[in-house]
Amino acid sequence: MRTNINKRRIVQIEETIAETPTVKTLVFKDSLSYSAKPGQFLMIWIPRIEEIPMSVMINSKEGYAAVTIRKFGFGSTALFERKKGDLIGLRGPYGKKFTIRKNCKKILIIGGGTGLVPLLRLVSYISKKKIKSTIVMGARTKEEVFFEKLTRKIIDETGSLLIVCTDDGSYGIKGSTVSVMSKLVRDDTFDCVYTCGPELMMKGVVELSNQNSLPVQASLERYMKCGIGICGSCCLDSSLVCQDGTVFNEKQLSTMLDFGISYRDKDGRKVNYA
Template identity: 50%
Template sequence: MVLPTNKNIMRIVKITKVVTETPTVKTFSFEDILSSKAKPGQFLMVWIPRKEEIPLSVMISDLENSAAITIRKNGLASTSLFNKKLGDKIGIRGPYGNSFTVKKGVKNIVLIGGGTGLVPLVRLIKNIKDIDLNITVIIGARTRSELFFHDFISTLLKNKVHNLLISTEDGTEGKKGYPTDVLQDLLANGQEIDHIYTCGPELMMKKVYDLSLTRGLPLEASIERYMKCGIGLCSSCSINDKLVCVDGTVFNHDQISKLPEFGVYYRNKAGILTKYLTG
């Protein structure tokens, strides 16, 4: 077998495992050495033949020399990928981007995510080797049937000091509300926190960022934007003067403070600056 060495060359891979996470979410595993070594927060450009190429965070796989991607069906490309079967082929480039960091001396961390934003956080948990690190994971979903990865995360945390907290918007599992409500409770109760990591809907992450400021807590957020190239050529993923694909996807609290568009504006597929709808 010839091992790929250039991440910019598209590799055609075969789907080797399909896991249905929820009625709208699936995880697809495939064999690829480069992807299997991805750092938490990095992404792949995934080509769905005859449809589109889209960016997706790299999920871990239990298969040797393999990685995975997790997709929620929504538009044309995501639904086409969702409908793929075992043995079908897709194209991948990457992994691209930077990654989350866990600095020495940190003792208490919080990981907070919603939906498929959990993917890089799962990879971060897998990569943490410090068994004395106190890890709190907050998971959010609309309803119980849309919860996923919670059992897998529990397994990854098995030999670590941890606390797994769940919220659902309708209250069918865990606390009723949003994952940011859970974080707000932790802060109000004076929980010791040294660093926060987040990935998910940008309005959720903006709230996490705002809450982190109330305690002066370091934060890293993996930001999602429309991407067409993944390598800094098209500028479709711009946020202020940064490109998410090459300057991110992970930005720290100091960097975010210089991105006034964060949680306020995004660019649609046509590149038009659009205000988030809130309230």
């Protein structure tokens, strides 16, 4: 019988990892989340407080998965404050995954902040497939760099490369992920670009990919209520991020007039990115 991903599972948080003062990873056991595809998300229920969409983070233990939260709004702060032993609810995983074309040999991965979560699942996936990757990990400052050690561990002996950059130059290369990417695509060849992070960063990555005729896939984020294509809260032009995404390719992205321009608030009104 097919497992019903809509049926809520209550799981216990078995471990918490402080990534930075404002970013935390919560580890739990759940077989559906363990086998989630890169780019898919869970609807996480914080009982009597909120339910929020979260990309599925990898965990080294079989049958386990995690979510990595940046303390930001009401729901994410509540989830951030969960402790070991607390119960949370899960449904999903939902959404479309990153896809890898046949004959793909080398890819470029550009991630910012918690946008690295679906990308690390992708990196972990391709490390078994002999596809080489160059990963650009961006943060504003040294204090906000996380997942570096974990990424190095995953790509160890795979011939892949990790480049860390910070906006203020306090760690790694000084500059944005997009400026690092512009040098990389000039000096090297890639079969595809994968990105997730702040939308304006992704917009820059997509534009640069288009200019270099590189296929590109981006995992987007929008406010969601249902996660299953009923409420329409996550609509982006004629697409529903929850069901048609979260991952979109260059062709789909080129038709989205609001990509990198605006998102919809909880009441459905459009708000421009600053």
